[in-house]
Amino acid sequence: MKNIALTLSYNGTNYHGWQSQKNAVTVSDTLSAVLVRLTGEEVSLTGCGRTDAGVHAKIYVANFRSPTSIPPDKLPLAINALLPDDISVSFASLVPDSFHATFSCRKKEYTYLIHPSKIRNPFYKNRAYQYPAALTLDRMCEAAKEFEGTHDFSAMRSQGTIVKSTVRTIDWCKVERLTNGLISISISADGFLYNMARAIAGTLLCTGAGTIFPEDIPVILKSKDRSLAGPTLPPGGLYLSRLWYGKEVTHVSGV
Amino acid sequence: MKNIALTLSYNGTNYHGWQSQKNAVTVSDTLSAVLVRLTGEEVSLTGCGRTDAGVHAKIYVANFRSPTSIPPDKLPLAINALLPDDISVSFASLVPDSFHATFSCRKKEYTYLIHPSKIRNPFYKNRAYQYPAALTLDRMCEAAKEFEGTHDFSAMRSQGTIVKSTVRTIDWCKVERLTNGLISISISADGFLYNMARAIAGTLLCTGAGTIFPEDIPVILKSKDRSLAGPTLPPGGLYLSRLWYGKEVTHVSGV
Numbered sequence: 441m442k443n444i445a446l447t448l449s450y451n452g453t454n455y456h457g458w459q460s461q462k463n464a465v466t467v468s469d470t471l472s473a474v475l476v477r478l479t480g481e482e483v484s485l486t487g488c489g490r491t492d493a494g495v496h497a498k499i500y501v502a503n504f505r506s507p508t509s510i511p512p513d514k515l516p517l518a519i520n521a522l523l524p525d526d527i528s529v530s531f532a533s534l535v536p537d538s539f540h541a542t543f544s545c546r547k548k549e550y551t552y553l554i555h556p557s558k559i560r561n562p563f564y565k566n567r568a569y570q571y572p573a574a575l576t577l578d579r580m581c582e583a584a585k586e587f588e589g590t591h592d593f594s595a596m597r598s599q600g601t602i603v604k605s606t607v608r609t610i611d612w613c614k615v616e617r618l619t620n621g622l623i624s625i626s627i628s629a630d631g632f633l634y635n636m637a638r639a640i641a642g643t644l645l646c647t648g649a650g651t652i653f654p655e656d657i658p659v660i661l662k663s664k665d666r667s668l669a670g671p672t673l674p675p676g677g678l679y680l681s682r683l684w685y686g687k688e689v690t691h692v693s694g695v
Numbered sequence: 696m697k698n699i700a701l702t703l704s705y706n707g708t709n710y711h712g713w714q715s716q717k718n719a720v721t722v723s724d725t726l727s728a729v730l731v732r733l734t735g736e737e738v739s740l741t742g743c744g745r746t747d748a749g750v751h752a753k754i755y756v757a758n759f760r761s762p763t764s765i766p767p768d769k770l771p772l773a774i775n776a777l778l779p780d781d782i783s784v785s786f787a788s789l790v791p792d793s794f795h796a797t798f799s800c801r802k803k804e805y806t807y808l809i810h811p812s813k814i815r816n817p818f819y820k821n822r823a824y825q826y827p828a829a830l831t832l833d834r835m836c837e838a839a840k841e842f843e844g845t846h847d848f849s850a851m852r853s854q855g856t857i858v859k860s861t862v863r864t865i866d867w868c869k870v871e872r873l874t875n876g877l878i879s880i881s882i883s884a885d886g887f888l889y890n891m892a893r894a895i896a897g898t899l900l901c902t903g904a905g906t907i908f909p910e911d912i913p914v915i916l917k918s919k920d921r922s923l924a925g926p927t928l929p930p931g932g933l934y935l936s937r938l939w940y941g942k943e944v945t946h947v948s949g950v
Binding site: 449450451496498516517520525526527528529530558559560561562563565567 | 820
C-alpha cells in the first residue's frame with residue numbers, strides 16, 4: 441500500500457467543514473468520493489485538522505493509503521477534473537508510511553479577515569467579516585501580543601469537544617491592515633481548540649472597538665471564563681493559511 | 696421630482712447582467728424593487744451601461760427620479776438593508792436634473808483578470824479566468840498598446856446590438872501582473888461595443904500564448920473580421936472598474 445499526501449485548498453462556503461458527517465456535504469466526503477472513483481478502492485482520508493462549516497483553507501494537507509498505480513504527479517489534474525471547482529488539489533506525493541496528516545503536523549496558522557466599513561463590499565461576502573465601524577489597529581496589535589506564548593486557552597474556546605489539555609502555544613499573533621483595507625489577524629500555534637481562532641479574533645475586534653483593553657487579555661486568559669472574552673466571529677472570515685510538517689508546506693512543493 | 700444618483704458595486708455571478716429582463720434576475724430589477732419598497736413610488740432606474748450576465752461591477756452609477764423625502768445620506772444603509780448582499784450601494788446624492796447615468800458618463804474602465812495556472816484556485820471561481828499555461832507578459836503589453844487610440848472595433852465585438860458607429864477611442868489598454876499572480880488587463884474607453892472588453896482580453900491572451908503576434912493587432916482591427924481576433928473570454932473575469940463623469944467617481948465621494 442502506498443501512503444499518498446495531497447496538498448489542496450478550498451472555499452468552505454458550501455461545505456459543513458472538512459470532517460465526514462452524515463446528512464451534510466463535507467470537503468472530506470467530496471474528496472473521498474473522487475478518490476474512490478479514480479482508484480476503484482475504498483479510501484480513508486486523514487486531514488490535517490477539522491475546519492468548521494464555512495471556514496476556508498488556502499492550504500490543507502490530507503493523506504490516504506492506496507494500492508493505486510496512478511503516478512502521484514498525474515493525480516492533481518485527474519482529481520480536479522472530478523471535483524467541484526471550490527476545491528482544488530495542487531500537489532500529490534508518496535510519503536513515508538509513518539506520515540499522518542493530523543499527527544505529523546507541527547504547526548498551523550489561521551488568518552481571520554475583518555472588513556471595517558459601514559458599507560458592505562459584495563466581493564467580501566463569506567470571505568471577510570464586515571464590522572460597521574472603525575477599529576483602532578494599535579490596540580489590536582498590542583492585545584495580539586498578549587496571546588503569544590504558552591497559555592491555557594479555556595477562555596478562548598467553545599465547549600463541545602473533549603480534549604486532554606487546554607494549554608496551547610501561540611508562536612505569533614499578528615494584526616495588520618492589508619492594502620485592500622481589510623484587517624488581517626494571523627495566529628500560528630501548535631494546535632487550536634474548538635473555535636479558538638474565531639474567539640481570539642472576536643476578542644481582538646473588541647480591543648479595536650474599545651470594549652476590551654489590551655491589558656485585560658492576560659486577566660481573561662487566567663480567568664478561563666469564556667464569557668469575559670469577545671464573541672466567536674462568523675466562519676466566512678477564517679482561513680487555514682499556513683501549515684508546517686517539519687518545514688512549511690507550499691502549494692508548489694507540497695509536503 | 697428629485698434626481699438621485701447612486702454609486703454601487705455588485706458581484707454579477709448570480710445576475711443576468713444589469714439591464715431589466717423578463718424571466719431573469721437582473722441587478723437593475725433587484726435594485727428597483729428595493730427603491731419601490733422604500734419610496735412607495737414606481738421607479739425608473741437608468742444605469743451607466745449594460746453589463747452582461749456574470750460580469751461584475753466594482754463601481755457602477757445609476758440614477759432615478761423620485762419625490763421621496765428620505766435624505767440622500769440615509770439612502771445607502773436603508774437600501775442595503777433590503778438588498779441581497781451581493782449588491783451594495785455606497786453613496787447617494789441629489790444631482791442636477793440634467794444628470795443621466797448613461798449619457799453623462801464620459802469614460803469607463805473595464806478590468807479583466809486572468810489566472811495563468813494549471814491548478815485552479817477555488818477562490819477565483821467566477822472571479823478570474825483560469826488559463827492552464829504560462830503567458831508572456833511582454834508580448835501582451837506590446838499588443839495592448841496597439842489597441843490604444845481611435846479605431847473601428849468591428850473585429851472586437853459580438854453581433855446582436857445595433858450601433859450607429861463601431862468607432863471607439865481607447866485611452867489606455869494596460870497589462871500587468873498583480874502581486875497575487877493574476878494578470879490584469881485594464882481598458883479605458885469612451886464607450887464599449889457588445890463584448891468588446893472580453894474580445895480584446897481574449898485577443899491579448901492569444902498574444903501571451905503566442906498564437907497571435909502584437910504586430911497582427913493593427914491588421915486584425917483593419918480587417919473588421921471578428922474571426923481573426925481571439926475568443927470572447929467568459930464573463931466572470933470581467934469587472935467594470937472605474938467611471939468618469941467629468942471627474943472620476945469613487946466609492947467614498949460618489950458623483
